[in-house]
Amino acid sequence: MEKILMKGNEALAEGAIIAGCKAFFGYPITPSSEIAEYMARKFPKIDGVFVQAESELAAINMVYGGAATGHRVMTASSGPGISLKQEGISFIAEAELPCLIVNVSRGGPGLGGIQPAQSDYFQATRGGGHGDYRLIVLAPSGVQEMMDFAIEGFDLADRYRTPVMIMAEGTLGQMMEPIIVREPVIQFYDKPWATNGCQGREPNIVNTLHLSADYLEERNHHLQKKYDAIASREKRAESYLTEDADLVVVAFGLMARIAKKAVMEARKSGIKVGLIRPITLWPFPDAEISKAAQTTKRFLSVEISMGQMIEDIRLAVAGRVPVDFFGRIGITPNPEEVFRAIMQVAEREGI
Amino acid sequence: MAKGRVYFHIDQCKACGLCVKFCPKGILGLDEIVLNTLGYHPISILRAEECSGCGICALMCPDLIIEVEKE
Amino acid sequence: MKVVAKRPESLKDNKFHYCPGCTHGIIHRLVAECLDELSLRESAIGICPVGCAVLAYDYFNCDMLEAAHGRAPAIATGIKRLLPDRTVFTYQGDGDLASIGMGEIIHASLRGEKITVIFVNNAIYGMTGGQMAPTTLLGQVTTTSPYGRKKEWEGYPAKMAELLAQSEGSAYICRTSVHNPANILKTKKAIMKALKIQQAGLGFTMVEILSTCPTNWGLGPLEALEWLEYNMIPYYPLGELKVKEVE
Incomplete structure (x- = not known):
């Protein structure tokens, strides 16, 4: 297959078009704006709809209206903008309107900075707005997955009539990698519930x-039953060298790729270390963690935050083994730093 | 013989009196003896033979309880 | 015998929950009659506000959505852009449209969204129990302006029709009232015109309709009509403010 070089944000946008997305409603914010810009260039040429909304609130409510027509629609933003959208996301979840919401995430709280971060993990996985609801949250770790998860995200959204979020660190949006461009989606879901005129x-x-x-x-x-069904079917994770591992690193998104390199280095130093990469942040792949907890001595959660996913790891581990944390914010830890963090735990604990 | 005929869905009447006030013939009134299921004294026609079927009562009614026919 | 007045097909057979004498019911009927007469029921998509008309989806017999407070014009935008041949209307009160939804309404107008906004202005928050609205008149007593609205404290009432008539994207802006039969008929004409201008694709359309809230004004239904006439109309003059004619 021929590969082409694409920027993460643009691969995601193109993936959405491949998935049959007909409209983008958004508001500019770094580091997600290339998605809006790509749609603004593309949609007028392919009979799609692009609206730059006056606010994040308006953008998410345009998504509410657009999704209600039965078409595939999306929005993209970053931390502060996703916060503003929470009102609409809660309404969309309860109205059971399928749509794709992308958080090309940066560090908070407040305006924070524009550097990549994973500190919106709580917001993404706990619902974010008011009421008892969940989003399916996919965390890509490369540009290919930016495209693939956009396609899969729309499919999951339609299948479960639920909003789906892709959460990708800003780096993923900005970096370029060679990818295979997927075939256009041609099979769609019937939507007899759509408000498109009652003829x-x-x-x-x-x-x-x-x-x-x-x-x-x-x-x-009703919603809880749906979330239970999603949780039983859609948990996804990738495990690497966990079978004999005395220490299991857990990391998602781009951080998982960085951590993998550190794990390989540590293996070379004779440390029995493995890696679990949650692909769905909600539903969290707790079975994968739980299984590893039967054989490993410790976990190490590596995040670009002050420690958020670690709570889900601890819930899955249920006190059987200790869970350590290494994280930074604003600055993405490099492989050497993660390697040092692994070695420090290994030495301290005699692993 | 009346030129117009009015029908009231009296169980939905909230006795606001807007139709009474604007009836050009002044032939509508609230029935002070009867109570409807909502607990109001509902609308009634006092002199049916004088109804011209103009429809102003229905135009003013916020609860769509009035239907009007005209010759 | 010929039928002069009956329930329009565009209204479901459900009882209104509105208070006695509240003119929301009249406005619902007028909108429904216009949809009937223009044969739009099956292509219409309506959006309800937060406020007294929050349950309007139980009344209008066409596809309906319930919006978050103030967001109806944004939802309408999403729908109309994807389904440009449908007739899209919002039904909003003054708190919803002129306070929490001020941003959405102005930008829908500036973008010239081809939608029709039915804006019910009764100068008060009804559903939440009579608090001050952006359209509450100076001197008017509400539960959150208990000494009467003062310009020094609460500022001035919003004249939304005038504001939106300034926007190039607006194709039809009209203010009407429903305090007597003649004005009810004028309101119906204005709604008809707005829907036709939407169909012609000329831009954003809005009919601001002065309406009563007997309960929260603390008046009887008939007194409320008089209060509207003598207090609201002088500050909110009636008439068309912007008309792009259909050719």
Whole structure:
């Protein structure tokens, strides 16, 4: 297969078009803006819709309206912008409107900085807005996956009638790699619930207001059942050299690639270390972690944050073995730093 | 013989009186004896024979409880 | 016998939850009658606000969506851009449109979104229990302006029709009222015109409709109509403010 060189943000945008995405609604923010710019160039030529909204709030609500028509639609932003979108994301989750939301993430809190970070992990995996809901969260680790996860993200969104988030560190959006461009998606889902005019049928309603307490509870049980189904079917992770590992590093996204290099180095130094890379951040691949907890002596969570995913690792480990943490924010740890962190734990614990 | 005929869905009447106020013939009133299921004294026609079928009562009614026919 | 008045097909057979004498019901009926008369029911998509009309999806007999507070014009944008041949309308109150949704409404107008906004202005927050709205008149007593709205404290009431008439993207902006039969008929004409201008693709359309809130104004339904006439109309004059004619 011939490969072409693409920037992460553009690969993601092209992946969305390949998936049949018909509209992009967004608001510029570094480091995600290339996605909007790519769509602004492409959509007018292929009968798609691009709207630069007046705000993140408006953008996510345009997604709400666009998704309700039954078309595949998306938005992209970064930390502070994703915070602003939370109101709409909660509504979209409850209205069960499939769509793709991309967080090309940077460091917070507040305006933070524009350097890559993973500190929106809590926001992405705990719902983010008000109410009991979840997003499917995919974490790519390379430019190929930026494209592939956009395609897969739309499929998951339609299959479960749920918003899907791709969370990628800013670096992934900005860096270039050779990738295989995928074939256009040609099979789509029927959407009899869409509000696209009631010709020949009863009117449809897209709504999130449930004044009856009983019905509100019923709706929440309905959503929970769906999330349980997603959790039982869609957990994804990649394991590397974990079978005999005395220490298992856990890292996601680009951080996992960096950590893998450090793991290879540590192996050369005779340390029995492995790596688990969660691909879905929600549902979190806890079975993978739990399995490793039966044989390994320790875990080391490596994150570009002050330690967020470590809580999910600890939940999965359930106190069986200790979980250490190494992380930085603003600055992405390089392989040498991760290697040193591994060696430090190994020496201290006699691994 | 009346030129117009009005029908009231009296169980949905909230007795706001807007139709009474604007009836050009002044032939509508609230029925002070009857209570409807909402607990209001609903609209009634006092002199049906004078109804011209102009439809202003229905135009003013916020609850769409009035249907009007005209010869 | 010929039928003069009956329930329009574009309204479902559900009882309105509105308070006695509240003119939301009249406005619902007018919108529905216009959809019927223009044969738009099956191609119409409506968006309800947060506020008293939040349940309008139970009343309009066409595809409906419920929006977050103030976001209806953004949702309408998403729909109309993807389905340009459908008729898209929002139904919004003054708190929803002129306060929390000020950004969305102005930018929908500036972009010239081909939608129709039914803006119900009753100078107060109804559903939350009578708090001050951006359209509350100077001197008007509400639960959050208990000493009467003062320009020094709460500033001035928003004249949305005038504001949006300034926008190049607006194709039809009109203010009407429903306090008597003549004005109800004028309101219907304005809604018809707005929908036709939307169909012609000329731009953003809005009918601001002065409406009563007897409950939160603390008045009887008939007194409320008079209060609207003598207090609201002088500050919110009626009439068309912007018209791009359909050729």
